[in-house]
Amino acid sequence: MSDADATPDLPGRLGVAVQLLAHAGKQAGKDAGKAGGGRGELTPTRLTALAVLADAGPMRLGGFASRLGVQVSTMSRIVDIMAASGWLERRPDEADHRACVIAITSAGSALLDAVRQGGATRLATCVASLGPDDLAALEAALPVLESLAQQVACRQPVTLGAPVSAAIPAGRRDRVTGG
Numbered sequence: 001m002s003d004a005d006a007t008p009d010l011p012g013r014l015g016v017a018v019q020l021l022a023h024a025g026k027q028a029g030k031d032a033g034k035a036g037g038g039r040g041e042l043t044p045t046r047l048t049a050l051a052v053l054a055d056a057g058p059m060r061l062g063g064f065a066s067r068l069g070v071q072v073s074t075m076s077r078i079v080d081i082m083a084a085s086g087w088l089e090r091r092p093d094e095a096d097h098r099a100c101v102i103a104i105t106s107a108g109s110a111l112l113d114a115v116r117q118g119g120a121t122r123l124a125t126c127v128a129s130l131g132p133d134d135l136a137a138l139e140a141a142l143p144v145l146e147s148l149a150q151q152v153a154c155r156q157p158v159t160l161g162a163p164v165s166a167a168i169p170a171g172r173r174d175r176v177t178g179g
Contacts, residue, residue, distance in 0.1 A: 014148075021123065042111065045070075046082055050104060050112045058091060058103035087111060 022044070042050075045068070052067050053059070059067070065075035079102055082088040087108035093099040104112070130138065 042115070045078060046087070047112070047115060049078060049082065050087060050108050053088065053102065053104040054109060054112055058101040060093065060099060060101055064102050082108070 049064070049068060052064070056067070061075055061079065062072055064079070065072045068075065068078075070078070079088055079090070083090065086105060089103055089105050090100040091103050093101050127135070127138070
């Protein structure tokens with residue numbers, strides 16, 4: 001019996017816990033989106049879109065849709081709303097001037113920073129209240145959680161039997177694992 005068989009509800013419980021943690025940023029996103037004077041509310045999907053572009057840089061619409069797991073037509077509507085709000089922009093693709101790439105604007109970056117700061121402040125308060133044992137457990141689990149997030153975000157296949165930390169890019173692995 002594998003460890004996963006011993007705790008069959010682990011993926012479900014982990015998913016719920018991550019969603020609850022992410023919820024802290026959702027309200028901050030709504031408040032920041034309204035305060036930013038944009039035309040559209042900063043929904044969780046739009047917040048994710050900003051985070052993807054901030055991390056990955058400008059990309060074509062099809063790749064952007066794929067990263068978010070939505071259809072290109074849906075992504076196009078999301079980009080239209082976000083561009084009208086000033087959070088994203090369409091730029092000519094330097095490699096193919098017939099196409100365009102989607103890029104985050106300085107207003108989008110500032111909004112994302114504000115949302116992250118608000119969520120981080122609430123989370124930091126909660127983490128500060130943890131006891132030493134819980135804090136050590138959280139710190140020990142963090143590299144695995146980061147790796148799982150990377151696999152899910154990049155839609156990487158999971159190799160059975162391989163350590164999850166193998167999915168962490170080498171440049172980050174030393175920083176994340178301390179090794």
